[in-house]
Amino acid sequence: MNLQGVNKKLYLNFFRERVPTRNGYGDALVELGKKNKNIMVLCADLTESTRVHKFREAFPDRFVEIGVAEQNLVTVGSGLAAVGKIPFVSSYAMFCPGRCWEQIRTTICYNNRNVKVIGAHSGISVGPDGATHQALEDIAIMRALPNMIVVVPADYEQTKKATKAIAEWQGPAYMRFAREKTEQVTTAKTPFEIGKAQVLKDGKEVLLIGAGPMIHECLVAAEELQKQGIKAMVINCHTIKPLDKKTIVAAAKKCKRVVTVEEHQINGGLGGAISELLAENHPVPIERVAVNDRFGESGEPDELLVKFGLSSQHIVKAALRVRKR
Amino acid sequence: MKKLTKIKDLQMMADVIREDTIAALTEAKSGHSGGPLGMADIFTALYFNILKHNPKKPCWEGRDRLVLSNGHICPILYSTMANAGYFPKEELFTLRKLGTRLQGHPHREALPGLETTSGPLGSGLSQASGMAYGLRLDKKKNIVFCLCSDGEQNEGNHWEAVLFAAKNKLSNLIAITDRNYIQIDGNTEEIMPLDPLDQKYKAFNWNVEVIDGHDFRQILHVLKKARNNKGKPLMIIANTIPGKGVEYMENDYRWHGSPPGTVTTERTPPKDEQTDVALEEIHAHEAEERGDWYLEHLRLRPIHTMKRKQK
Numbered sequence: 201m202n203l204q205g206v207n208k209k210l211y212l213n214f215f216r217e218r219v220p221t222r223n224g225y226g227d228a229l230v231e232l233g234k235k236n237k238n239i240m241v242l243c244a245d246l247t248e249s250t251r252v253h254k255f256r257e258a259f260p261d262r263f264v265e266i267g268v269a270e271q272n273l274v275t276v277g278s279g280l281a282a283v284g285k286i287p288f289v290s291s292y293a294m295f296c297p298g299r300c301w302e303q304i305r306t307t308i309c310y311n312n313r314n315v316k317v318i319g320a321h322s323g324i325s326v327g328p329d330g331a332t333h334q335a336l337e338d339i340a341i342m343r344a345l346p347n348m349i350v351v352v353p354a355d356y357e358q359t360k361k362a363t364k365a366i367a368e369w370q371g372p373a374y375m376r377f378a379r380e381k382t383e384q385v386t387t388a389k390t391p392f393e394i395g396k397a398q399v400l401k402d403g404k405e406v407l408l409i410g411a412g413p414m415i416h417e418c419l420v421a422a423e424e425l426q427k428q429g430i431k432a433m434v435i436n437c438h439t440i441k442p443l444d445k446k447t448i449v450a451a452a453k454k455c456k457r458v459v460t461v462e463e464h465q466i467n468g469g470l471g472g473a474i475s476e477l478l479a480e481n482h483p484v485p486i487e488r489v490a491v492n493d494r495f496g497e498s499g500e501p502d503e504l505l506v507k508f509g510l511s512s513q514h515i516v517k518a519a520l521r522v523r524k525r
Numbered sequence: 526m527k528k529l530t531k532i533k534d535l536q537m538m539a540d541v542i543r544e545d546t547i548a549a550l551t552e553a554k555s556g557h558s559g560g561p562l563g564m565a566d567i568f569t570a571l572y573f574n575i576l577k578h579n580p581k582k583p584c585w586e587g588r589d590r591l592v593l594s595n596g597h598i599c600p601i602l603y604s605t606m607a608n609a610g611y612f613p614k615e616e617l618f619t620l621r622k623l624g625t626r627l628q629g630h631p632h633r634e635a636l637p638g639l640e641t642t643s644g645p646l647g648s649g650l651s652q653a654s655g656m657a658y659g660l661r662l663d664k665k666k667n668i669v670f671c672l673c674s675d676g677e678q679n680e681g682n683h684w685e686a687v688l689f690a691a692k693n694k695l696s697n698l699i700a701i702t703d704r705n706y707i708q709i710d711g712n713t714e715e716i717m718p719l720d721p722l723d724q725k726y727k728a729f730n731w732n733v734e735v736i737d738g739h740d741f742r743q744i745l746h747v748l749k750k751a752r753n754n755k756g757k758p759l760m761i762i763a764n765t766i767p768g769k770g771v772e773y774m775e776n777d778y779r780w781h782g783s784p785p786g787t788v789t790t791e792r793t794p795p796k797d798e799q800t801d802v803a804l805e806e807i808h809a810h811e812a813e814e815r816g817d818w819y820l821e822h823l824r825l826r827p828i829h830t831m832k833r834k835q836k
Contacts, residue, residue: 240659261662272685275648279655282590282641283663287655303648303682311633311642 218381221413222320224359225377226251229288232367233259239367240280242266242289244273249379250290250320270299274308274317281313286367292326293319293335293376301341308372309347316366317342317374323412323463324491324508325378327501334496335376340468342374343441349394350441351375352411352470355384358438361392369394376412378463380501383416385436397444399451403433406519407451410461411437411470414489414510418461421515432519440470448474449481457522458486461515466490485525487518526580526610529573532741536811537818538608539569543770543807544827545604545617550784551800553621556629559767559780560674561601563705563738567763568605570744571670580610583638589667590640590656594649594683595674595703596630597782602639603627611638614828647680649673650700654690657698657758668752671700676708679717690758691730698758699751703738705767707778726760738763770810771803804829 232239233255241255242264256263264280266273270291277287289296297304297317308315322335343350351373353362359377366373385400386392400415401422410418415436422432433455435448452458458478460471471488478484491508505511529535543565550556571591572578579585593602600620607614612626619625626636630644641652653671660667677683690698704722706713713719726733732754736743744763751759767781768774773792780788785799794802804827808815819826 264658266689267685269685269688271648271682272651272689275651275682275686276655276658276689278641279652279657280659281655282652283656283659283665285659285662302645303651306642306645307648307652 217384219356219384220379220381221353221356221359221377222251222379224353224356225318225320225363226254228360228363229255230258232364233262236286236367237262238284238286240264240285240287242273242277242287244268244270244291244295246291246320250292250318252290270296271303274300274303274315277315278307278311278313281315286314286316288316288318290318290320292333293322293338294333297338297342297374298335305345309345312347312371314370315372317372319374319376321379322376323378324496324504325380325413325463325501327504328498330498331496336463336465336491336496337468338376339440339462339464339470340472343473344468348372348374348441349439351394351439353377353438354412354415354436355382355386357384357386357388357390358392362438365392365394378413380413382413385415385419392438395439395442395444397447398436398438399433399447400436401432401434403431404454405430405432406457406459406523407433407435407455408459408461408515408519409435409437409448409470409474411440412463414461414463417505417510417512417515420512421519424512424516425519430519430523437470437474440473443473443477445477445481448477452478452482452484456484457519457525458484459489459515459518459522460486461489461510463510464490466492485522487522489515489518526573533814534818535569535573535741537815537822538573538825539565540770540807540810541825541827542569542601542604542608544804544829545607545614546600547771547785547800547803547807548827548829549604549617549620550600551786552618554784554787556600556621556784557597557782558774558784559707559778560595560598560703560705562771562774563765563767563769564598564601564672564703565769566739566741567672567701567703567744567765568601570741570748572605572609574745575748576670577667580606580638583611587667590653590669592640592649592653592656592669592671593631593643594653594671595646595677596643598674598703599627599631602631606638608825612636615831617828646674646677647682650683650686651689653698653700654686654693654695657690657695658693661695661697667697669698671698673700673702674708675702675704675706675713675719675722676716678702678719687726687729687731694756695758696754696756699748699754699761700758701761701763703765704762705765707767707776707781709778709781711778723762730757732757732759733762734759735762735764738765739769770807772806773799773802
């Protein structure tokens with residue numbers, strides 16, 4: 201099992217630097233815009249908070265303000281793709297894809313248009329806004345769609361790389377990322393490839409598979425398990441569709457016990473995808489750390505992490521539970 | 526493909542397309558009749574006179590884009606495309622059957638010449654707006670035509686696009702509303718009133734034209750003029766008769782979503798005679814001239830007069 205370019209020093213100090221993952225999206229778009237004149241950005245009245253304002257300043261002609269109309273956001277995007285553009289359609293994940301799933305299904309996926317759907321402020325990271333704004337179902341509804349890929353980068357650097365990668369990808373893509381500042385677990389040198397899971401820490405007694413900002417919680421949990429004498433492997437499953445079958449099945453064979461970790465409903469997300477994969481290919485006991493089939497509520501993200509059972513401590517408990525099965 | 530410039534030729538062509546639509550729907554045993562028959566004249570005018578297109582090169586860069594928003598009237602799109610030479614007319618008999626390129630609702634990747642996939646209503650104008658925006662950005666002269674139904678204007682997505690196109694002054698976007706006053710559950714003004722529709726579009730900052738959707742002179746006049754549309758997007762409200770050409774279907778919402786042979790009303794012949802009655806009625810229209818017309822346009826004979834291939 202190879203460690204994929206993770207800066208060990210940085211990894212050991214992963215709690216040092218916290219940068220909003222959404223900045224990675226905004227910064228990457230500006231770089232992409234310079235290289236490719238077909239890159240366009242569409243936004244639904246959330247320009248600054250989705251961090252596309254830098255692109256608007258740099259390329260006003262290729263920035264399209266749609267207003268508060270997410271169905272129009274994605275369908276205008278489909279039309280632009282029809283004439284050769286590469287539109288990034290951005291809003292909060294709760295509104296896009298939340299509000300416009302059918303339009304994404306019909307006019308982007310079935311129609312097979314090269315549109316990049318961006319769900320910002322996903323998971324519980326919009327804490328105080330409450331349950332209406334906490335997108336906890338987007339992975340499930342996006343990964344069910346044929347032709348769609350689903351990417352969930354872990355931090356600023358990875359969001360930047362993932363944005364560039366989905367721009368290169370021919371076809372529909374969904375990327376979700378969080379609002380909050382997130383600990384950096386990758387570096388500018390860490391490779392990123394769609395569909396290639398990253399082993400961040402090797403181990404053989406339990407496998408922790410996470411995505412997005414929860415990768416940090418997984419690493420903290422792995423440290424804690426280490427103290428208890430349990431060597432956990434940590435995989436950053438930044439592409440939830442298509443899953444990296446080879447890496448995940450090999451890791452499950454080695455570790456024999458699996459814990460999935462995500463900022464999403466327990467049904468249909470990363471845990472669901474991993475369970476399906478392993479049930480078919482290498483059945484092992486699995487515990488899913490996720491929001492347990494309930495709506496969110498107002499609170500600071502750190503508080504909600506604990507309330508919904510998503511913190512590193514909950515991951516440790518899940519790891520201990522699954523090892524007893 | 527030969528451009529038809531004489532009104533008489535366009536009328537003949539529209540009748541052939543209607544007959545082919547009836548034949549295809551009858552063979553399919555399901556699908557929509559009312560809207561397709563009502564839009565036959567406008568489709569004929571577009572594909573045989575107005576559109577810049579090349580059936581042999583459906584992806585030709587210089588083509589106008591035609592977006593069908595109300596995908597359920599695709600039998601008329603397929604019949605028109607077949608007659609224009611996009612694919613063999615016999616293929617119309619595969620409508621809605623397993624393995625067909627003529628899906629029950631149009632799928633772009635299934636058939637060359639389709640600009641988009643549609644069926645779920647209210648999203649076509651948005652896609653057409655995106656195309657118009659992108660083409661203008663690239664300084665291209667192609668026109669984007671978008672055909673919408675009136676019933677689908679119950680959808681919020683449609684009005685989001687109306688706002689967007691007006692804001693961006695998409696004068697290269699020409700929308701046509703099939704104003705036939707019916708939808709599945711009844712008459713549009715009872716289900717969810719839309720009138721005064723022309724006033725709505727004017728208030729939303731669109732150019733507006735209202736025409737008789739069965740009068741080729743009006744259709745051609747407005748569509749030719751549309752190529753020089755300026756300043757705002759253009760909405761052409763075409764008043765049409767659903768089921769046009771088949772007396773027992775005309776203006777009856779019960780024929781919105783059913784093929785011949787499946788509905789009984791106070792005006793219908795027995796179910797097993799409905800297709801023949803419909804075909805004879807359309808065929809009888811301008812019958813005297815038709816004999817000579819077929820001699821000139823042999824390839825365009827209606828498919829129901831062709832010898833059917835044995836399965």
